[in-house]
Amino acid sequence: xxxxxxxxxxxxxxxxxxxxxxxxxxxxxxxxxxxxxxxxxxxxxxxxxxxxxxxxxxxxxxxxxxxxxxxxxxxxxxxxxxxxxxxxxxxxxxxxxxxxxxxxxxxxxxxxxxxxxxxxxxxxxxxxxxxxxxxxxxxxxxxxxxxxxxxxxxxxxxxxxxxxxxxxxxxxxxxxxxxxxxxxxxxxxxxxxxxxxxxxxxxxxxxxxxxxxxxxxxxxxxxxxxxxxxxxxxxxxxxxxxxxxxxxxxxxxxxxxxxxxxxxxxxxxxxxxxxxxxxxxxxxxxxxxxxxxxxxxxxxxxxxxxxxxxxxxxxxxxxxxxxxxxxxxxxxxxxxxxxxxxxxxxxxxxxxxxxxxxxxxxxxxxxxxxxxxxxxxxxxxxxxxxxxxxxxxxxxxxxxxxxxxxxxxxxxxxxxxxxxxxxxxxxxxxxxxxxxxxxxxxxxxxxxxxxxxxxxxxxxxxxxxxxxxxxxxxxxxxxxxxxxxxxxxxxxxxxxxxxxxxxxxxxxxxxxxxxxxxxxxxxxxxxxxxxxxx
Amino acid sequence: xxxxxxxxxxxxxxxxxxxxxxxxxxxxxxxxxxxxxxxxxxxxxxxxxxxxxxxxxxxxxxxxxxxxxxxxxxxxxxxxxxxxxxxxxxxxxxxxxxxxxxxxxxxxxxxxxxxxxxxxxxxxxxxxxxxxxxxxxxxxxxxxxxxxxxxxxxxxxxxxxxxxxxxxxxxxxxxxxxxxxxxxxxxxxxxxxxxxxxxx
Numbered sequence: 001x002x003x004x005x006x007x008x009x010x011x012x013x014x015x016x017x018x019x020x021x022x023x024x025x026x027x028x029x030x031x032x033x034x035x036x037x038x039x040x041x042x043x044x045x046x047x048x049x050x051x052x053x054x055x056x057x058x059x060x061x062x063x064x065x066x067x068x069x070x071x072x073x074x075x076x077x078x079x080x081x082x083x084x085x086x087x088x089x090x091x092x093x094x095x096x097x098x099x100x101x102x103x104x105x106x107x108x109x110x111x112x113x114x115x116x117x118x119x120x121x122x123x124x125x126x127x128x129x130x131x132x133x134x135x136x137x138x139x140x141x142x143x144x145x146x147x148x149x150x151x152x153x154x155x156x157x158x159x160x161x162x163x164x165x166x167x168x169x170x171x172x173x174x175x176x177x178x179x180x181x182x183x184x185x186x187x188x189x190x191x192x193x194x195x196x197x198x199x200x201x202x203x204x205x206x207x208x209x210x211x212x213x214x215x216x217x218x219x220x221x222x223x224x225x226x227x228x229x230x231x232x233x234x235x236x237x238x239x240x241x242x243x244x245x246x247x248x249x250x251x252x253x254x255x256x257x258x259x260x261x262x263x264x265x266x267x268x269x270x271x272x273x274x275x276x277x278x279x280x281x282x283x284x285x286x287x288x289x290x291x292x293x294x295x296x297x298x299x300x301x302x303x304x305x306x307x308x309x310x311x312x313x314x315x316x317x318x319x320x321x322x323x324x325x326x327x328x329x330x331x332x333x334x335x336x337x338x339x340x341x342x343x344x345x346x347x348x349x350x351x352x353x354x355x356x357x358x359x360x361x362x363x364x365x366x367x368x369x370x371x372x373x374x375x376x377x378x379x380x381x382x383x384x385x386x387x388x389x390x391x392x393x394x395x396x397x398x399x400x401x402x403x404x405x406x407x408x409x410x411x412x413x414x415x416x417x418x419x420x421x422x423x424x425x426x427x428x429x430x431x432x433x434x435x436x437x438x439x440x441x442x443x444x445x446x447x448x449x450x451x452x453x454x455x456x457x458x459x460x461x462x463x464x465x466x467x468x469x470x471x472x473x474x475x476x477x478x479x480x481x482x483x484x485x486x487x488x489x490x491x492x493x494x495x496x497x498x499x500x501x502x503x504x505x506x507x508x509x510x511x512x513x514x515x516x517x518x519x520x521x522x523x524x525x526x527x528x529x530x531x532x533x534x
Numbered sequence: 535x536x537x538x539x540x541x542x543x544x545x546x547x548x549x550x551x552x553x554x555x556x557x558x559x560x561x562x563x564x565x566x567x568x569x570x571x572x573x574x575x576x577x578x579x580x581x582x583x584x585x586x587x588x589x590x591x592x593x594x595x596x597x598x599x600x601x602x603x604x605x606x607x608x609x610x611x612x613x614x615x616x617x618x619x620x621x622x623x624x625x626x627x628x629x630x631x632x633x634x635x636x637x638x639x640x641x642x643x644x645x646x647x648x649x650x651x652x653x654x655x656x657x658x659x660x661x662x663x664x665x666x667x668x669x670x671x672x673x674x675x676x677x678x679x680x681x682x683x684x685x686x687x688x689x690x691x692x693x694x695x696x697x698x699x700x701x702x703x704x705x706x707x708x709x710x711x712x713x714x715x716x717x718x719x720x721x722x723x724x725x726x727x728x729x730x731x732x733x734x
Contacts, residue, residue, distance in 0.1 A: 223577075244622070244721065
């Protein structure tokens, strides 16, 4: 966008009345309220998922440790995965979409506000359903929450306890919620753009979410279909995944990863879009390679649905299949490299300043880069046989999913917190948060790469004594990383209470975009009359 | 100046624009919901598609069945067929091949035997699921008669001999000189499960 002029109408402030109390949040159809609900839900479950991670690391700090029973350990790793993916990251990125996209494209609200309300309010019941078996177990019913690993592989998931049934119901609810949010975002971007915001002037965050929404519509139904088949296998005598009845457990893996691999990009793409905006703001330069990034999103989106079986190299696949999935997976590194070059091009010779959002954005580039490179070794079908069931893989996907999406969400949280609350957070606490994250994260996962290369098996509650040093370091790192997240909570509270310096409309000197032409915080109703974008 | 003009234009058309926009939004939303429902259907369609795909390509070691060996015998080369067997959890059986390997010419019919003993204290029904590796050999392995076509029952303590009659098609790539035939005996999922059309 070469120049942006927004028109904030005088009497918009007259419309700034909103219902008070709980009713406001329960019945709201306002995109900002729903965005905030999504983000608060995501942060809450980020902490819950983190708590499961700390339990896992507490168990693994010494060999032959007894912090958790093996049953509890299995439940903790499963819930850590499911909660982080479905209840933390996906809601937070949906929250940013709801809050920011209408502001970015000059729309008065999301296209389907009531659907939006419904989409969010499906999440809390889903979260309750997921952990409910844990409460039932306290009363002696069943054997606790799902314990199969977040991939819910058959035949284990066909035989496992009632936690699996609850998890399937939770996934169906979450899927319905995600589909509603995706449909809403696509309709908003297609139909609600202000005059002058053409598709190739669309902010990159909106583009990245558009691709994400298409991916969700294409792949989440496959997981729901798989979940329903698993449910009928467990209770109604079908044999989709049971070899004895003519089914095939590997079919589950195909269904799961047909969803599961695009899911990685569903988590990644929105933050990749945000990253471009943040880098551009703190480099005080326009985004480099706008078109290239849009095409890269499309390429990543298309490739992501045809590479899923690289998660299954060790399931006994013919050579031809392994070769196909190996080369197609490696091909994804090309559009991703385009993104990296555009990010680096954006900050190249810029007038950089290093506020907290920029620190997290640069951390994203570094950590996600390591995640991508280690992914290339795993994409090699031959090397994967060695590394697949080791901690190397665990470290790899944490570098991609924490290093990418979570660092991106942190950067975006600090970037937009003053915009949303109208007040600055504590820059000092923000910097501490960043450095503790970087130190804690690398201390957690670099030893896991080394342990994995040395042959340490993942998923297991205990380990041989020669890996004790790696696991000790990893646990200490995880405790630092976990404690650091309290600084994020502190900063949210600081900005929310509003006793700090008020934020200007532009917030950051180099911030670009329609949302930064509005006051901070933006009025309850914005762009009731459409802005003109030249 | 330019800005004001732009706004004058949009203001004039605002009321009809909102009404038609709501209709357009709803139409697009339903269209996308339909696409999502289509992908749900695709998820279920993957089940038969996947089975067909396995049989066409030998993916997962799925093999074929033939009524009789009508193909000419290729006496210029030998193929070694090795046998293994295992029992899945829930079936207290002992199950082993009578021979470790046989050597056959492609196209030549051969019979291999297995022994199974029920170590449990009641009658158990089992069903054998077979696979062939390497996968490239699976499409060239044809069974004429096999105990895996049927559900099998064993009384407590009973031992029975099971046999499989098979041939390897001459189309087998020359570089495959050894293939392994593996059976896994599963507890039968229901009584009277005896389908004439076997899956593998």
